[in-house]
Amino acid sequence: MMTHGYNPEWSEGAIKAPIFQTSTFVFKTAEEGKRFFAMAYGKLEKPLDEPMGLIYSRINNPNMQILEERMALYEGSDDAAIFESGMSGISTVMLSFLRPGDVLVFSNPTYGGTHHFIQHVLTDFGIKVYPFHSTVHPDDIKKTLKEDGVLDRLRLIYLETPANPTNELIDITSWANFRDELRAQQQDVRLVVDNTYLGPIWQKPVELGADVICYSATKFLNGHSDLIAGVVCGDKDSMIAIKTMRTFIGNMAGPHTSWLLTRSIETLKLRMDRQGSNAQKVVEWLLNHPKVTRVYYPGLATQGEEQVRIFREQCLHPGAMISFDVEGGESEAFRILNSLKLIKLAVSLGSNESLAQHPYSMTHADVPDDVKEALNLTESMIRLSVGIESSEDLIADLAQAIG
Numbered sequence: 001m002m003t004h005g006y007n008p009e010w011s012e013g014a015i016k017a018p019i020f021q022t023s024t025f026v027f028k029t030a031e032e033g034k035r036f037f038a039m040a041y042g043k044l045e046k047p048l049d050e051p052m053g054l055i056y057s058r059i060n061n062p063n064m065q066i067l068e069e070r071m072a073l074y075e076g077s078d079d080a081a082i083f084e085s086g087m088s089g090i091s092t093v094m095l096s097f098l099r100p101g102d103v104l105v106f107s108n109p110t111y112g113g114t115h116h117f118i119q120h121v122l123t124d125f126g127i128k129v130y131p132f133h134s135t136v137h138p139d140d141i142k143k144t145l146k147e148d149g150v151l152d153r154l155r156l157i158y159l160e161t162p163a164n165p166t167n168e169l170i171d172i173t174s175w176a177n178f179r180d181e182l183r184a185q186q187q188d189v190r191l192v193v194d195n196t197y198l199g200p201i202w203q204k205p206v207e208l209g210a211d212v213i214c215y216s217a218t219k220f221l222n223g224h225s226d227l228i229a230g231v232v233c234g235d236k237d238s239m240i241a242i243k244t245m246r247t248f249i250g251n252m253a254g255p256h257t258s259w260l261l262t263r264s265i266e267t268l269k270l271r272m273d274r275q276g277s278n279a280q281k282v283v284e285w286l287l288n289h290p291k292v293t294r295v296y297y298p299g300l301a302t303q304g305e306e307q308v309r310i311f312r313e314q315c316l317h318p319g320a321m322i323s324f325d326v327e328g329g330e331s332e333a334f335r336i337l338n339s340l341k342l343i344k345l346a347v348s349l350g351s352n353e354s355l356a357q358h359p360y361s362m363t364h365a366d367v368p369d370d371v372k373e374a375l376n377l378t379e380s381m382i383r384l385s386v387g388i389e390s391s392e393d394l395i396a397d398l399a400q401a402i403g
């Protein structure tokens, strides 16, 4: 993450790639310009050993390219694309593969923005959408789609695991098997995984069979709460379609954002290791607190036997996101949130500073009450994103706040 895709000799010996704050690039000759365009528009196959010629920063830019090469390496995918937000990456993936009459199935709960885009935007474009809960097996969805006569229109399976804020896991392998079954009958269908919570360190969807992996790079990847960005990784064919769509929607990340994110991923593993070990200490402490009635964290027995099985097969670590219930409903949850001193009261997650929020009234305010109830998302729940501070300081802050 510190050397791949950049050689200091290219930029006056600068040890870090400079910010290429430029909109356009000068061609050496008209012939070169013609060749670059032919490759950018797929009229000419790009030789593997030749980098994509620089044309215009909506199509490519060195800062975006260095980051894309590093992200593809980290994820173990053929290619990567950087976006100006996680949502722009996710929506571009969906617009790349779905057409009126097509079917999308997606795990529920999913990130609020993703949920809104699916339920309110895609449906307006004539896409049929089928949400499913973590306990639903692919065979159940297959049966439903068959009954509705739309199984052959299934184009995208979209998973977010662990799910926010309950930390429920979806079995990626079982959905990859379902995708394979449909592909064996020549159906064009892709498996997409939002890997924001655990990746690329603690969950490897490519190895589990995913085609496309989405990130809100705003979260762990950047980890400093100072930018909004998205990353999409995937196989060669999927990425050609996604990058083409990105070129025409025009939602690529700018040079400065790409540069900041390239800086951030140099320390990603160090930060995540520290956040993960801090989170495990906080979970242990919460489990022993008499006022804490339930802790939601991957791999805990209270998440259920099937959940523990999926955790063992799919995750390398339970992560740095914790939800917990306290006695006393909203008023007690608010009292605790208002009493925290070191831990900041804010949404977002994955950053180097710890954050706490109230999912019921904040990030999940838009989810209907009956759905929240079915998901176990109560007014007593607090969600914590654990940072890199001293775990003793974090526990001391929680102790004084919870009382």
Ligand SMILES: *Cc1c(COP(=O)(O)O)cnc(C)c1O
Pocket: 085, 086, 087, 088, 111, 113, 114, 160, 164, 194, 196, 197, 215, 216, 217, 218, 219, 228, 229, 230
């Ligand atoms: C934040 C988030 C998103 C959206 O990303 P933005 O960078 O805010 O656009 C998508 N999925 C998950 C899981 C997230 O946490």
